[in-house]
Amino acid sequence: MRRRTGGADEGWHLKVPTKGGRDELRRPLGRATTTPPKPLRDLVAGWVRGESLVQVATVLTDRSPTQLLGAGGAVLAELTDDRVTASTPDGATVAWREWELELVDGATDLFDSADRVLATAGVGRAQQSRKVARTLGDRIPPAPRLRSPAAGKPVSRLVHARLVEQVGVLARRDVDARRGTEEGVHKMRVACRRLRALLATFRPTLDRDQTEPVREELRWLAGVLGQSRDATVIHERLRNLLADEARSQVHGPVLRRLRTTFEGRGRGEVLAALDSQRYFALRHRLDQLAADPPWTERADAPDRDLAPKVLGKELKRFRRRAEAAGAADQPEHALHEARKAAKRLRYAAEAVEPVAGKKARRLDRDAHRVTSHLGELQDTTVSRAELLAVAKAATAAGEPTFTYGRLHAREEARAGRLTTSFRVHRAVADLKARTRKARKAVRKN
Template structure:
């Protein structure tokens, strides 16, 4: 079973002088010699080094105190999340899954072997607590693919203790710099090994960087689509590990992408993008199975907490809990199956192809402030018609449907405005904020509709079991009141938006 550790470290160049004296570093009461360990690590990647291009490392290491498989994801400069799995002959399936969005159908193969003699010192405070581990690593690198060469170097590594204060690393660095030690030019041993052992004339995938500043309307739209594609790929491991809010954020990225493809149909040919949009809708639906239930559960739980105890009749709380937990495990397994599927990988490949060889139309070459503004105004015009229709309808099912359609269009207009920020500046930012606010208002109404439907279902089950349905009626009535409040507030909210919109 894999476990995760936050790793905060800094690397420095080293020469024959070895490690400077650190006994005088502020906060350090003792420097303890832990001896020399022999480490042997084989790094795995695709033959075109896709993981290295994303600053991700996957290795199998023996020797030292943490032998096993280590998968490292970058978090910030000098900060990585290390996911560990027990030693085995092949890449553990759980780690292979975490890099699937990068690797796709390519094979993970050994690319570099690093053998290190690690001379370790522990920096301890006055109470004997570990502050940091400092090592001098004598490294020998050997390229295992592509006829590459070998290299060797020595470096100093300072790794902060678990739950340590990162400011302490600044204190250590100050002492090292005073002794003439300089930060390493490479972010990791693997990055240095790949650079120094690369076959002559071979072009490597460089670490991913931001695209050039967008110029045309097509550039702006593609920059937005690229950012959402990158978000989906980067969030994949977090979703697999069930990290908080990761499913929601990945779902939003898919919706933003689909919305941009629709809103900017004059820039990117919809004959080519509509099939991708259909697959994005499928993925968003799969991601939403648990998310929608979570939102309703939170609302129902909060609503029940507001009901006076004298109005709670029967095991309402346990009924809500049973409903909330229904099929949770099964849907979780289903989601992992979706991320492991060929259909999902094909979608990622299609997004790559869209970005690398975009189906640009004539308007793509136009000026962003004209082409993009026109698309945003078109979306806003559709929204205006839907909101007006919702306001004019009488309360009831038809109005509920109209408000729901207006909510979806507000979301689409918001995403179109977000994509337009680089081109249009503050007016687009203001519109995006207004749309987010309107989306929240209309979303509250839709949540009320869904909660009332859920209450009817749970109430029916409770009634069949011989339980009182009184409290469900109380909750239903309160939800009707919340929906009515939204409907009453909508005309004023819309008037305020139309009076300030300037796109």
């Protein structure tokens, strides 16, 4: 976060990490010079966690821009020549000069040409592109030290890489969830699930006294996020069903009632959770786990010994639950449990992919196919319960409920089709074959 004065882009800037890079949010300067605008402060609460925001550096830049023109006068890129003087509150200062090339209408191969020209002139690429990072130097805490997973190496490498990855996803999605994006809430919830699955699947490698409390807190957070996410999914589903109804079959203010029932539901609970000390404590604990996992002796075992066992264990869990569903008279609940087990197997396949390669990816793909099918079935279970609740509210308001009954019947029929079309024995056989190949790939590598 920075406060920039001078130039066309003066104002408060907040750069937040995204999967592909960074997103920049801006606010006008205003009167305050040391206190950032509240909307930006709110967005970084998951990183700050109750601490005060303070100035850490002052960066003064004397910039000389030069436009690079192509045929016909088109601006291909802008080359900026920056002379920088930076300081920290403790009086330390540093100065340097840097050039930056930013494309305007030029193609990306212009970067390669610029590299060659500058290299010939003795100008190399900067080791650090962020001015504040260069200013602060080793004051910035280092990233967790990772040793890349590799065949035959300790299984702790697989677990640690996955742990750091998903803690990072959760942290990045924090800002998106605070901004109210559906994608942010969804991806943050999925990161919670993946972390819970990782800590459960690889229990032998980690101290359970330290990881089980984290799993419980991740369950809490996923549950809060789920309220908002489920409302969004069900609202969209019911709107689509309603759009397929003939006008003559829509009685009463159905669309309006659906909107007032589902729009924004769970949003307040999500924001309250993300601003709570409970959440801050969870984030702190996740950072600690990523930086220094509490390994057990079994973490030193070669991945080819332990990874196949955890895949086999997760397959057995899915097979047991799927077969129980196949034998049940009312299988919907049992199929939901089978779906959760298939997710655990899928997440385990994702974790071992660095050493199992395409065999793990194929297991992931087939497990995802199972979870998607059973997820649609679970959506009908939730939507039918919601329709009953909405119809009850409509009755109390003196509104017709005929249309809700029609939608409920359609969802019931859909549930029947999804249940009938799910072949338990085929699903078990397919995932068993994929798991066997993935386990073999790990042992072979």
